[in-house]
Amino acid sequence: MKTSWRSASLVASAAAVLALTTACGQEGGTPSTGSQNVGATAAAGDYGVGGTGIGTGTGAGAGAEASPSAAPQNGTAGELNVSTNAELGNVLTDSAGLTLYRFDQDTAEPPKTNCDGDCATAWPPVPADDAEAGAGVDEALLGEVTRADGSKQLTIGGWPAYRYAKDTKAGDVTGQGVGGKWYALAPSGKKAKLSDLPGLSTRKDPTLGEIVVDKNGMTVYRFMKDEAWPKPVSNCNGACLEKWPAVAPVATNDTKDVQKKGLMSFTRSDGVKQMTVNCSPIYTFAGDKEAGDTNGQGVGGTWYAVAPDGKPVGAPEQD
Structure with a gap:
């Protein structure tokens, strides 16, 4: 980084x-x-799959039922880019075109992630390694936060960045609005809005x-x-x-x-x-x-x- x-x-x-x-x-x-068509109706819990609570064991956050993705959800971000969505406007994506998200239960000042365990299975944290600012992305807004397991997660404007396991191709935004707590990231780190x-x-x-x-x-x-x-x-x-x-x-x-x-x-x-x-x-x-x-x-x-x-x-x- x-x-x-x-x-x-x-x-x-x-x-x-x-x-x-x-x-x-x-x-x-x-x-x-x-x-x-943008947005997803949340299933049980806040994470778009099953369960309740945040990442404290099986069924505690979401992810066990998440569809396998055709895209490298756990790969490095590479060059970050800005994609224009017909309803959300400018949305931040990784080098593969996958949408990046933020979680309302996280904090940006100071950066802190509250998505672990099953939650992190449904919403894979974006590694900070090798992430770069592409066109339309302000490098000064890129940072990192240390997760509980010691790994470094990318932050945008202080907000920890995630992918969504049910996004299977570039341009998907099925994680938008899940549980009323997950939102696509705008290039500024704020929520992409309708x-x-x-x-x-x-x-x-x-x-x-x-x-x-x-x-x-x-x-x-x-x-x-x-x-x-x-x-x-x-x-x-x-x-x-x-x-x-x-x-x-x-x-x-x-x-x-x-x-x-x-x-x-x-x-x-x-x-x-x-x-x-x-x-x-x-x-x-x-x-x-x-x-x-x-x-x-x-x-x-x-x-x-x-x-x-x-x-x-x-x-x-x-x-």
Whole structure:
């Protein structure tokens, strides 16, 4: 484990300033996208299988009846990544794409795990060894806690991290809400939450004013090197997309307070469909960890939050 992980304090991202362009104003609609069924109904006890209590012997926590997983539940985490779930938003995963969870009966300050025995069979602790921060994951939030057996368990923002034995493939989130105490981890270490926001809406930022946000409340940005006329063109590809994920298509009727003119999707050069506001391609920023963050504002003098009419907020006027 890297020594920089010993601290679970959040390292804030820095921002810069400069640039500008205008959008086309074409009109178009977008198809709605499908959603994934998220969450699980807890069986007896708090752990999604049988039994009561916490890991104090057979039948004491859960796990004896857990389905065997096709994925390496007990393996090292490898590179941690951020996966976007249709209903939970940004969810933390291991290198195999398996969802990581937190337990309400644990503590983060100081980190302490209360899942042992059968509980740890149903919810295998994620080893701290070899875990690394991938795109969108703040290395400063990674840490470790020593378990009762002396092993080191990965922590995110102080919270011990687990996998769920019934998640059998990348993207599964069957552990969400089990027993009312188990929740998928957001990249910040907080609980991934169901969103009640439209696909695109606006919020009042104290510094930037009215800006567009996605269904998870994350700030939406424009790239000043993109094109909006005569048709949308994204010039953010490859490594750029790892830092600035493209916003997927949103149905026109799944938006609120965003200008409808030019609200459309287009097909990128890589074949992926991307949303636009006033014909300008839109993105989120991997450096934004929580709803309300605007760490991408002004980055490189080319990235700016989006106003409800699609204009870049705070970009300097063009001559």
